[in-house]
Amino acid sequence: MKVKFILLFFILSSNLLLAQKPASRMFYLDSLWNETEEVNFKYYRIIKDYYADQPLHEVLDYYENDTLQMRGSTSSVDRIIKEGLFVFYYKNGKRKTVANYQENKLTGKEFEWYENGNKKSVGEYILSSDKFEPSILVLNQYxxxxxxxKVIDGNGDYEESDDSFFAAGKVSNGLKTGEWKGEDKKSKLQFIENYNNGILVSGISTDSINVPHHYEKIYTKPRPRKGIEHFYKYIGKNFNFTKQTEGRYGKVVLLFYIEKDGKASDFKVLRTADPDLDEEAIRLISNYPEWESGTYRGIKSRFSFTIPISIQSPQ
Structure with a gap:
């Protein structure tokens, strides 16, 4: 009897261990923060309690040397949607930024330091009334x-800069005002912008071949040219079910890129409905002809796009 009990306990314990999923999940990321293979990574990410059904998950990003780069919480494990307090660090381990987020948008107080530990700025982000526009920074000290x-109680000269970006101008009552000039080395452009009470009035960028581009928004996101409703109607009308997929259903979440020419590419399944249903959704989006590319400072640019599709097979 004792032998049988031990054997039964071993079998039950083994099945339980096999059924349990790991509490955390790790992703390797390249220099542009896209998921990659271990041989190419520059950062790696750990999402705690990845498989648990809970409103927030702790997320930690690390440099390749195992130094913490970011700590915070996300409301989604399919993609990072920042919620609450976030702390960012330099590669030497010193704090870089402390900020708060609401649905991935900066809000409330923000504190910044230089890599040597000296203080850099104190500001506050105010959510825009337009949910598609970024938060507005009110800079208090710099x-x-x-x-x-250089900035005292919201007034003075301010510089935004990192390894690849530079912009400089004046702030009044904490808000950008007048003419600002800058350069983005990654995008190979220079720009001049005019602000009024923190709001961009107009801008002109010059690309790598000295072609000027006028704009009124720093970013415009890619979108279906005829609107999101037209896109979903296209999916519903043209989704093909085979004998193998009849009766199947689910929700697929896809990450892909809209190229400068408006074509969709580089698909990644963030949440699977069913491998065959996923493939059909990817086929339809690849063939959808009505994408409008996004722009950065007036120049057509490559942007990522994430979209959920609920699939229900006809009975």
Missing amino acids: WDKEGQQ
């Missing part, structure tokens, strides 16, 4: 790299 305070 110090340059030499420790000189």
Whole structure:
């Protein structure tokens, strides 16, 4: 009897261990923060309690040398949707930024430091009334790299800069005002912008071959040219079910890119409905001819696009 009990306990324990999914999941990321293979990674990400059904999941990003790069919470494991307090770090381990997010948008107080630990800025983000527009920064204090305070109580000269980006201009009552000039080395462009009370009035960028581009928004996101309703009607009308997929249903979440010419590419299934249903959804989106490309400072650019599709097979 004792032998049988031990054997039964071993079988039940083994089945339980096999059924349990790991509490966390790790992803390797390249220099552009896209998922990649281990041999190419520059960062890696750990999402805690990845398989648990809960409103928030702790997310931690690390540099390739295992130094923490970011700590915060996401409301989705399919893609990062920042919620609450986030802390960012330099590769040397020192704090870079402390900020708050609401549905992936900056909101509330933000504190920044330089890589040597000296304070850089104190500001506050205000959510835009337009949910598609970024939050507005009200800058209260700013110090340059030499420790000189350039913005005092919301008034003065301010510089935004990192390894590949630079912009400089004046702030009044904490808001960008007048003419701002800058350069984006990654996008190979220079720009001049005019602001009024923190709102972009107009901008002109010059690309790598000296062609000017006028704009009134820094970003315009890619979208179906005839609207999202037309897109979903297209999916519903043209989705093909085979004998193998009859009776199947589910929700697929796809990440893909809209290229400069408006074509969809580089699909990734973030949440699967069924492998065959996923493939049919990818086929339809690839063939959809009515995408409008996104722009960055007036220049057509490659953007990622995430979309959920609920699929129900006809009975």
